[in-house]
Amino acid sequence: MMTMLMIAVALLETSHDGIDLRIESETKAVDPARSVFLRVELKTPHDRTAVMPDLRDRAVGFSLAEDYADEPRRGKDGSTVQTVNWRLLPEPCAKVYKIKPFAVKASPKVFKAQSDEGSCSFVAGPVYFDGPPPREPVTGGMEADPGRDLPPLSWKLAGIVAAALAALAALVAGVWLGVRYLARRVREHRMSPIERAWAELARLLKKGLPGRGRYKDFYVELTMVVRRYVQRKYGVNAPHLTTEEFLRSERLRGALGGRIAGLGGFLESADMVKFAGVDATPEMADEATEAARRYLKSDDAPDAAERG
Secondary structure, eight states: OOOOOOOOEEEEEEEETTEEEEEEESOSBOOTTSOEEEEEEEEEOTTEEEEOOOOTTTEESEEEEEEEEOOOEEOTTSOEEEEEEEEEEEOTTOSOOEEOOEEEEEEESSOOTTOOTTOEEEEEOOEEOBOOOOOOOOOSSOSOOOOOOOOOOOHHHHHHHHHHHHHHHHHHHHHHHHHHHHHHHHHHHTSOHHHHHHHHHHHHHHHOTGGGTOHHHHHHHHHHHHHHHHHHHHOOOGGGSOHHHHHTOHHHHHHHTTHHHHHHHHHHHHHHHHTSOOOOOHHHHHHHHHHHHHHHHHHHHHHHHHHO
């Protein structure tokens, strides 16, 4: 059911032969976004009846939404008050908002056949409403300059984005390091045994293990550079043999000849640090490095002479 607002404005008041007509609304100004509520009140004396005017085809600029009538009220003097409530929907951009003139018909309560004595009819209206203010003229420019509608930044969202970026950076770094490692391994695999030994020795020295007091780790890796070189060149499983087993290898003794004595001295001095608990010094580490270099140079000398 339609809900009426507070009626405050009298739009029309007229009387004729004792018949009173009143039209009220809550406002006289039209807002296209809001309905207009009307209350039409018709008061007739005790000896007459009147027909409530129908406004359906009289509204201009409106479309009728709904209407309903209240129960008639009786006055102490025998008069009757009829009330009908209307809800009108304003049409956008209408040129005028009004209710055109309408007729009110009344007749005596006691009908006399073939006689119009006591009958009356009169015209009421029109009723005008104030239209909405005119729109601003179109200048061709932007009526508004909307900015980008971005969601509010939250710490949770920032944390998720930061974590995603960190994970992406870690993934890229891991892929790059993996590709670099594989490229290095492929490049070293294609090297000759002596070239690979020199590359491994240079990589070991870059670690700076003696400068950090890690002498045992340094000696282990230094001897493994030499052992892997011997394995690749002579086919002796040097990394998995003890120094004694390594030096007793007939194949190695036959290949190295007199050079095996220098190699044995280098490995035995390294074992003193690795297994016997001898405290090494920077000078000892430098001397061991030079001993490894001398062996690699002396072992490569015959091959270099043959290549020359």
